Amino acid sequence: MIHVQHLTKTYDDLQRGRFVAVDEVSFSVNRGEIFGLLGPNGAGKTTVLRILSTVLSPTSGIANVAGYDVVTDPAEVRRHIGFVSNNTAIYDRMTAWEMVEYFGRLHGMSASHLNERLETLFTQLRMNDFRDVPGAKMSTGMKQKVSIARAMVHDPPVLIFDEATLGLDVLVARNLLAVIRSLRDAGKCLIFSTHIMSEVERLCDRIAIMHRGKILDSGTLPELRDRHDEHDFEELFFGLLSRHEHADCEALQSHPDGLAPVDFTNPATSMEARS
């Protein structure tokens, strides 16, 4: 369903010059699978997901979604995906029902089909008790459900969740993870980015660990544990990042203006091992 090969994105940054945000990234995601992209802030997760959703174009490499290339067939790609992030704007004056209906109309759905779909979605996501509540009066949990419903209204086979649990309270985040699991069980292809280790541990069928634009390793949790001879996922993760830092550091030794290594024992480093 999703095939990414040697995907690279560079930005021309005023401060950093030519900056490689995504560096030769390759992975595939199948139907009925949750693929987790795990990495600290700035790893390049959002950039990959924005390329997959056709918002950004790649500098090089291939990204194919549901059989369509993101560069040559962006409209078809958009028809086959739904995108959920943590900062989707919710219109204050529209009710939950109106908002999801509006997005269905944007996808060109007929009135009768749309009505049927809304009934199914509102029941599936348990949104019926707030279908007439306007955006301004919604809780964070309600807003997140509206974001998911409008990403799913056209019933896309691929769903992309970019740091979707960020800022949600524990209960709402837990409900969201349950929704994602049920979508996987219904055969959807899901890609889920986060910096929270326990979320990928509990949710994802396969995991790619990203750092500074590169995938350092990927596989199922048992595969990763075996390969690194480390059962504790947190240890495994930080060990992998540290080894990458040291390798980078050695490569940069001849460059006096090279980047300093990140101290992963420093609490300011943005990773979370939420239980």
Ligand SMILES: Nc1ncnc2c1ncn2[C@@H]1O[C@H](COP(=O)(O)OP(=O)(O)OP(=O)(O)O)[C@@H](O)[C@H]1O
């Ligand atoms: N438009 C841009 N111009 C220059 N650099 C950018 C731009 N967008 C992103 N970057 C840089 O690319 C790198 C990857 O950013 P990206 O947002 O993809 O990371 P991320 O893993 O999603 O982290 P976060 O959770 O912080 O968003 C970062 O160093 C970021 O500063």
